[in-house]
Amino acid sequence: MFSSADKVAGQGVGSAYKELINLLKERLSDKFEIKINDYGRSDLSHYHTIDPQFYLSTFSKKRGRKIGYVHFLPETLEGSIKLPEPAKSIFYKYVINFYKRMDQIVVVNPTFIDKLVAHGLDRKKIKYIPNFVSTENFYEKSAEEKKAFRKKIGVPEDKFIVFGDGQVQERKGIDDFYKLAKGNPDIQFIWAGGFSFGKITDGYDRYKDMIDNAPKNMKFTGIVDRNELVDYYNACDLFLLPSYDELFPMSVLEAFACGAPVLLRDLDLYRAIIYGYYQPARNYSDMNDFINKAAAHRDILKAFKKKSREATEQYSEDNLSKIWYEFYTDQYKIAKRDK
Template sequence: MKVLLYFEGEKILAKSGIGRALDHQKRALSEVGIEYTLDADCTDYDILHINTYGINSHSMVNKAKKLGKKVIYHAHSTEEDFRNSFIGSNQVSPLVKKYLVSLYSKADYLITPTPYSKDLLEGYGITVPIASISNGIDLKRFERSEEKEQKFREYFKIEEKQKVIICVGLYFERKGIIDFVELARRFPDYRFIWFGHTPMYSIPRTIRTIVKEDHPENVLFPGYIKGDIIEGAYSAADLFFFPSYEETEGIVILEALASKQQVLVRDIPVYKGWLEDKVNCYMGKTNEEFSYFIDALIEDKIPNTRQAGYDVAKQKSIERIGHELKSVYEKVLGTAVVEQAECKHQEN
């Protein structure tokens, strides 16, 4: 078995969750001994596992079909998580939905990160079989490291006993960036750091203004940072606050859980079945609720859920994900064998 992992615009999307999903797929396939290639010109593969939906992605699917290859589409994107992102995203989201349905329907199988996103796709009227498989997490990468934590503190000049709240995400309204800044205004003694970057020309003016100037002094937007500093931030911070309104999974949440960080999220449907309020995280719906939880968690007024959160991350380790992907690959190729046998039988 050989798989072609295709990812259009890899450099552009490398800073997003989808970009990290590709890295996880490579690791996962290596863990279970599945050969893969990233060479788009390769033709000796068995399955095209495609992650993106640009023009070249559309061409890759058509090319694979002409070569008689099986196609698995990794449905990271939905109309719902496209909205409230880029300039004009709400206006064109219905067209994006039609385009996604058209592309996804060409596949022999779909993979999507959560049961929630699976339900959305089935609600679109897509009849292709769909498997819900987490994007996974590299547990070893996010093990606590005093060296990494020190690099984080030095980089941001974090003073002793200074309370720090972090978030990681693109500069999108749907990510909850407006609420993040509003909560920071309520806690001027805490430092709020939003990691991530999106080209300013692509986002609405209101969000550009917030990032550039309209935020209190205790809020930092350092941009996209990778490696030891961000990994140190995940474990050294006092709270990971992710007020996103819509996700298909949220790789950054898995990263925080794997770091044994305390997690506070918005109570939205995507977490149903794997995150549980007051068990492995805390959930809020309004800024008033978030305000209460931030104070209560930072000041240790309520029990933390760090260990239970880490247990969730362990269930989504890259090793486990590799076996789940392998199962879908074998199912698709097994279907191909059955279909060929049926065709020969009909010919005879």
């Protein structure tokens, strides 16, 4: 495994990486010998991030069969980070060149396959494997535990809470989330996340001002450790991710695992992977209508809690451990055949 994903807090890539490493160590350690950022000889080298030193290592014969994990494409970085030209063009070309250095590509959303092909990659070398989360870390808590956490963060027991998390950036739809909070002063809105990329975050000054001048019913927690996020998912009445662009957001899987009803912007990529498990919304107006309907008639959320539990079964560790075992075993066979 080659990764620096856990060096930057508050981003989904790091969460997905940690989940996979834990899964392999806990369930498949007797099948594979796993090393992390070790440049010794290996049968398979799985690259989770696109660090320059990792790119250089792909030219070594010690790396065996090279597997690349695609968590983003150049176009998905728009609205996330702000780079001046020509640095932007150079970086975007580097991203695609890194992927082209791989013998096998893994995507977490099938909608990315055509986009990678359009960038010049071989469709036959691309495989879809979904993300997942550990139900040991993300799970439904008791009513008493939920009540205690609400008291801890200063939110009344009967207050309707809309919770979202992710980096504070335009791509995440944070503007709509903020607008919803301003338009619904009787509802508590909480956003867990911050500026993982610091001042190079696109729109940093505007969002910093937004955080500093948030209305009373809008809380920005900053970056929250994953071990603490489980409390927010459990305490909320509704999880909302208004992103304009995602792959397979870990936050949605985490919300599902905690039994939280989920409201999402209606994106093609969601229809491909989790259709039927969430309430779709085309725009701000749809989000606002559903939030107000749910706040007034909370019983309608019971059906969505059931859908979240069903989604968690679909993307369980048991299912994904089998998929990853078969994938790595097949890649090993190909590596030995080619050798």
